[in-house]
Amino acid sequence: MVIYKESYNNLVEIFSISTKENKPVIFPTDTIYGIGANILSKKANLEIFKIKNRPENKPFPILAGSIEQLEEIADISSLSSSNYSFFKENYNKCNTFILKAKDNLDKLYRQDGNVAVRIPNKQVLSDVLKKNNIFLTATSVNESGQPFINSLDIIVKEFKHVDLFVFGKIRNQSSNIYDITKNEVIKLR
Numbered sequence: 001m002v003i004y005k006e007s008y009n010n011l012v013e014i015f016s017i018s019t020k021e022n023k024p025v026i027f028p029t030d031t032i033y034g035i036g037a038n039i040l041s042k043k044a045n046l047e048i049f050k051i052k053n054r055p056e057n058k059p060f061p062i063l064a065g066s067i068e069q070l071e072e073i074a075d076i077s078s079l080s081s082s083n084y085s086f087f088k089e090n091y092n093k094c095n096t097f098i099l100k101a102k103d104n105l106d107k108l109y110r111q112d113g114n115v116a117v118r119i120p121n122k123q124v125l126s127d128v129l130k131k132n133n134i135f136l137t138a139t140s141v142n143e144s145g146q147p148f149i150n151s152l153d154i155i156v157k158e159f160k161h162v163d164l165f166v167f168g169k170i171r172n173q174s175s176n177i178y179d180i181t182k183n184e185v186i187k188l189r
Contacts, residue, residue, distance in 0.1 A: 006168025030122035034138035054144035060137035061116035065130025
């Protein structure tokens, strides 16, 4: 088991280990503790579905470090002008957005041609994603359908199948989710 304190270098190292070894990692997002992996590591992401008892047809949100990076996997140009304005005003406020996925995104991360994306409102995490050009899945640490867990002690005890952990500050509140693929903004959570 590897447990690191949150810092730029530690996040880079643990995400690198996670990708090389195809293992999920539990880490502090800008909202709650998340479990995720690099989107290039399908094996690790399939393991997360098993750990959470979550159906594979319910993909995980993907974290990107910037709008420019996000545009590599999501089609922002397809947004209506009002939805684009809403996105620009709210992307860095702990919100997850449903956007039209680009064709290059693996089907494991898409549902009905869409992708859930978030740009973390946590400088260290967004810097790691942007500067290292990585995309991470990030879903709440819990069994699917259960409340999220934000005590690292409990997480380590209950998620024995995970070997990689980072601890740090969180808001202890899950993100809002908005579907902005249509003409209007639809708040899902």
